Amino acid sequence: MACAPPDCVFGDPTDTAVHAITHHATQTTNIVAATTSNHWLQLNNQPALLVGDSLTQGWMELGTNFDETAYLDALSARGINVLLIWSFIAIEDQVADSRIGYNAPEIWPWQKTGSTFNLNQFNDAYFTRLRSFAQAANARNIAVIITVHDGWTKTRFAGHPFNQVNGGPLTSEYQYVQLADYNTEMPATFDSAWNRRQKNQYFLERFSARLIQATGDLPNVMYEIFNEGNWYNQTDLRNFQVHFLNFFKARTARPLFINDDHVGGQDFQNEPNADVIAFHSPQWTTGSSAKTFFDVFATQFNRSPAKPVFLTETVPEYTGTSTERDALMRVMWGTLLGGGGFTLQNDTSFGFDPNAAINVDYEMLNRVGYAAAFFANLGAGVAQMTPDGAYCSTGICLVNPGQEYVIYSQSGSNFTVDLSDVPVNMIAQFLNPRTGQTRPNFVIRGGLVSQIFSKPDSQDWVLHLIVDPNTDLAPPTVVFAGINPADLGRVTLIYSEPVSAAGATQISNYTINNGITIQGISLKSDSRTVLLTTTTHAKNVTYTVSITGVYDQADIPNMISPGTQIDYTVSKQAFLPTIFLDLL
DSSP states (O other), X not given: OEEOTTTTOOSOTTOOOOOOOOOOOOOOSOOEEEXXXXXXXXXXXXXXXXXXXXXXXXXXXXXXXXXXHHHHHHHHHTTXXXXXXXXXXXXXXXXXXXXXXXXXXXXXXXXXXXXXEEEEEEOHHHHHHHHHHHHHHHHTTOEEEEEEEOOOHHHHGGGOTTBGGGTSSBSSGGGTTOOSOTTSOOOSSOOTTOOHHHHHHHHHHHHHHHHHHHHTTOTTEEEEEEOOOTTSOHHHXXXXXXXXXXXXXXXXXXXXXXXGGGOOSSOSTTOTTOOEEEEOOSOOOTTOOHHHHXXXXXXXXXXXXXXXXXXXOOSSOBXXXXXXXXXXXXXXXXXXXXXEEEEEEBGGGGGGSTTSSSOOOHHHHHHHHHHHHHHHHHGGGXXXXXXXXXXXXXXXXXXXXXXXXXXXXXXXXXXXXXXXTOOSEEEEEEEOTTTOOBOOOEEEEOOOTTEEEEOSSSSOEEEEEEEOTTOOOOOOOEEEEEEOTTOTTEEEEEESSOBOHHHHTOGGGEEESTTOOEEEEEEOXXXXXXXEEESOOOTTOEEEEEEOSOBBOSSSOOBOOTTEEEEEEOOHHHHHHHHHHHHO
């Protein structure tokens, strides 16, 4: 059976307000944590899929000109609950950067004189500002992921603080991941006689320790140990990341992310200190489909041991081109229904610096917010859901079989969902992922292997299905039949519950044996009592009335059991229950 609003809407079909199937989540102090033995991060002490914005180096490179308050307020107003920033990046020509377009007042973790960094001297203003930023995010229920290591040596080594030309220990960009000892930490006191590897490891460890000191006690902070790095020696890169996983875990309980798809060799699924497996792939194009990303993240979700999975950066970055919005919307929803968290690598957020050349794309932020609000509304129920494309013809489904289903449809006029696990009614609602508008709730009956849903149009839609806790599956029954001896041409029937007038007053739905003809019918105001006007009955004869096609008034009406029959006899005693009911 096909079911689509408004045809299956029960209630006011003219209601156009934005509303959603409701889960009630308890809001407490914002605490982000990696749960153990399952797939979910926690936000506000309950499992959650985090959805947000990646500012990358914008916070650090734009410095005090970046309007932190405006940025955080924009995320908070849209229900966006996570953001990602890089701890630092090498600076080259900001004027030529199409996002910035001027010499911005970047803020460094280290003291700098001219072009020379003093890696032994931290810039306290950087860490004070970073802590304040994370605290302000926490006050708005926004988690903060800080990407710790690299600074983009790949193309910016000339301006990198660790470049020997700029006061650092390195002569090549490939040396950043080369440590003196991957199994042991360096002494706490610097020795100028150390070799390059020793100095590099010392400065990296001291920076990490200072970063933890500034933010490691904040309940909304998480750390991504490294940004990509596929250009490094892969053995060194993996050893580097394990070293700093251990370094951070020894000093903070905050969740640790590993960007696993850019490291060669053995993956990090079994690495005990890697709490979250992060990806920057597959790369997207304007032709990307939600199904592609769903398949990638659903596969990762189902790996063992179970760990949260996250698309921490969409590659390439988003620069505000309108033709890219739909593709990134699909990337986002495919990732989320695949069980992965999501942050959009959003260069337009540089526009929260009013001097920047690029403008904020609020429409794209809105689309991220619609998804964030949707998944926040699922509440703790998301922990019972798994990605399983077999449940729907679109192949993009997050399901708790028999209880709750979320389906993404990118194209076409309809799709099917396997509801064979559902013995009851379900409340259904379509969400437009472009606008955030929902269609009115409608109710469907579960039980079909291929329940057809007709979409409002052939564009992208999200369907949310959840079991109706007030499902009425009981069909009406006849609890009394009788005839008043004073009127041998009127039979009274009483149903177990209110029934629909359409079926209850249809003469063809009733027959009486022994030659009785039904001439008229009426339903009393209680919607339970039916009066049949008939030809004359004989006294002391038992009659049988047969009934079919009568429905109750449930959201999805239940029909009386076919072939229902009840006997009655013309006698004063048999009619007493009707007299008593008439007096109530």
